[in-house]
Amino acid sequence: MIQKFRILTLIMIHVLILLHVFYWGDSIVGSIDFQEFFHSFIKLGIINAGVLLVIIAFLFTLIFGRFFCGWACHFGAVQELSWFILNKLNIKPKTIDSKLVTILPLIILLNLYIIPNVFFALNHPWNITLKMNEPSIWAFLPGFIIGTLTFFVDGFLIIYFLGRKGFCRFICPWGAFLKIPNSLALFKVRKTGECTNCHNCTQACPIGIDVNYEINKFNKVANTNCTSCMLCVSGCPSNALSYSYQSPLKEDVKLSYYLPTTSKINSLLSKNSYFKSIRKQDWIYLILILLFANAIDGMYGIGHFLAYGIGIIGSFLIINNPQSLKITKYITNILIIGIFFWHALIKINISIGTQYYNTDTPNIFQQTIRLYAEKMGEY
Ligand code: SF4
Numbered sequence: 001m002i003q004k005f006r007i008l009t010l011i012m013i014h015v016l017i018l019l020h021v022f023y024w025g026d027s028i029v030g031s032i033d034f035q036e037f038f039h040s041f042i043k044l045g046i047i048n049a050g051v052l053l054v055i056i057a058f059l060f061t062l063i064f065g066r067f068f069c070g071w072a073c074h075f076g077a078v079q080e081l082s083w084f085i086l087n088k089l090n091i092k093p094k095t096i097d098s099k100l101v102t103i104l105p106l107i108i109l110l111n112l113y114i115i116p117n118v119f120f121a122l123n124h125p126w127n128i129t130l131k132m133n134e135p136s137i138w139a140f141l142p143g144f145i146i147g148t149l150t151f152f153v154d155g156f157l158i159i160y161f162l163g164r165k166g167f168c169r170f171i172c173p174w175g176a177f178l179k180i181p182n183s184l185a186l187f188k189v190r191k192t193g194e195c196t197n198c199h200n201c202t203q204a205c206p207i208g209i210d211v212n213y214e215i216n217k218f219n220k221v222a223n224t225n226c227t228s229c230m231l232c233v234s235g236c237p238s239n240a241l242s243y244s245y246q247s248p249l250k251e252d253v254k255l256s257y258y259l260p261t262t263s264k265i266n267s268l269l270s271k272n273s274y275f276k277s278i279r280k281q282d283w284i285y286l287i288l289i290l291l292f293a294n295a296i297d298g299m300y301g302i303g304h305f306l307a308y309g310i311g312i313i314g315s316f317l318i319i320n321n322p323q324s325l326k327i328t329k330y331i332t333n334i335l336i337i338g339i340f341f342w343h344a345l346i347k348i349n350i351s352i353g354t355q356y357y358n359t360d361t362p363n364i365f366q367q368t369i370r371l372y373a374e375k376m377g378e379y
């Protein structure tokens with residue numbers, strides 16, 4: 001029953017989004033995007049709808065946990081749909097168990113959203129201003145082609161490679177941000193009955209949390225990735241779990257809840273086929289993902305999310321290359337690396353060219369005219 005209600009709220013969120021875009025428009029309220037908190041508030045001091053959304057979600061998480069992620073995120077809903085479709089096609093992707101679920105979203109949050117905007121704010125005037133109708137709804141959204149590709153890669157394809165909620169776990173900087181209040185939340189999934197160690201809760205968790213281990217060790221789900229989706233609660237045959245309140249004075253909050261978990265979920269890896277661990281190769285994946293994502297981020301209008309989605313898929317294709325022949329394996333790997341390397345070269349050249357242009361514009365114009373006088377004459 002509770003899961004039907006959750007799916008209904010995810011559908012309602014889309015109805016509200018459509019009403020905002022096509023009925024109300026942005027004359028009163030502009031883009032409601034979490035990025036606004038970083039690009040508008042931290043950078044410039046502007047308060048708008050996106051900034052208010054982040055503040056409300058932060059306070060809400062302090063009380064109810066990461067409800068937003070499990071019950072109200074449109075990208076979460078797309079991933080649920082992808083999971084549903086894959087299951088209907090009898091494709092059952094394994095949930096990838098990795099330390100990167102803690103490390104990668106944090107790198108994206110700090111590197112792309114917090115650090116550049118804080119540096120900008122420190123070197124420019126910063127004034128608090130209220131601009132509810134700015135920016136426009138489409139300000140940060142890519143064009144049709146890149147937008148569709150982003151939904152396809154991050155909403156659908158990534159589920160095939162990383163398992164249910166792969167984008168939330170491995171990429172979403174918003175989720176990384178909400179981990180901070182999540183650990184302090186008053187309401188949590190807690191152990192309130194006898195556990196028979198059947199592991200159903202762990203298998204039900206779309207986030208890949210070892211719920212069975214956590215509730216028996218901490219008496220609650222301590223993992224800050226928990227999205228309060230309640231799939232573990234409704235999946236427990238012994239009613240050992242409930243979503244319940246505890247006074248913050250009695251709550252223990254440890255730094256370890258924010259750190260990568262130890263590989264306890266490995267206890268399940270041998271027994272069933274729900275999980276696949278890549279922990280031994282975590283660092284290789286991390287290096288490849290960062291190199292690949294940065295090589296294409298910004299090219300052809302590709303945004304951060306799409307770049308990281310493609311980077312992750314590229315890394316998985318190389319490390320788990322399904323080709324049976326060695327020669328075809330080498331050729332496809334070289335091809336994949338070559339495509340990213342080629343784009344990295346273009347990006348480096350664009351950056352060098354822009355630097356020259358910004359620092360030495362008059363000389364560059366003079367040189368261009370001297371070298372290409374005839375062609376320049378045409379213009
Ligand atoms: S621990 Fe339970 S509530 Fe939290 S994400 Fe996993 S299934 Fe959902």
Ligand code: SF4
Nearest residue numbers: 195196198199201236
């Ligand atoms: S599903 Fe319930 S009984 Fe089974 S391991 Fe989880 S908490 Fe224990």
